[in-house]
Amino acid sequence: MIGILIASHGRLGEEMIRTAEFIYGEIPKMKAANLNTSESPAAHREKIRMLLEELDDGDGVLILTDIFGGTPFNIAITFFNYKKVEVVAGFTLAMILKLVTARNEIKNINELARFIVEYGKKKIFYAENPMAKN
Numbered sequence: 001m002i003g004i005l006i007a008s009h010g011r012l013g014e015e016m017i018r019t020a021e022f023i024y025g026e027i028p029k030m031k032a033a034n035l036n037t038s039e040s041p042a043a044h045r046e047k048i049r050m051l052l053e054e055l056d057d058g059d060g061v062l063i064l065t066d067i068f069g070g071t072p073f074n075i076a077i078t079f080f081n082y083k084k085v086e087v088v089a090g091f092t093l094a095m096i097l098k099l100v101t102a103r104n105e106i107k108n109i110n111e112l113a114r115f116i117v118e119y120g121k122k123k124i125f126y127a128e129n130p131m132a133k134n
Contacts, residue, residue: 002103003055007033007072060084060109064091086113094123
């Protein structure tokens with residue numbers, strides 16, 4: 001099973017997993033790497049490395065980061081040649097919930113990463129107020 005690592009600033013990843021589990025129930029092979037300002041970049045990298053070891057059973061790990069270009073993203077991309085890793089920047093709760101079931105059907109990590117990006121794009125809506133139109 002493809003592992004899922006949510007790397008974020010602060011406790012965002014941990015709270016997203018907690019919320020997803022509130023909706024879905026316990027989610028196997030999903031962990032959070034909470035990165036904070038009291039730790040060095042080297043400590044952040046080691047935290048992510050240890051979680052990758054824990055999550056990877058041979059199928060790889062999909063790393064979701066909160067924002068493109070942020071510290072979690074910049075550290076995550078350093079693991080491309082270390083393990084079978086794909087990185088997606090910018091996650092939503094809808095994407096996390098979809099990954100729980102999609103990874104049971106999509107066994108290729110590259111295909112799963114591409115699928116979840118497209119899924120995420122389709123699940124963002126502008127809810128225009130129909131009453132505001134004259």
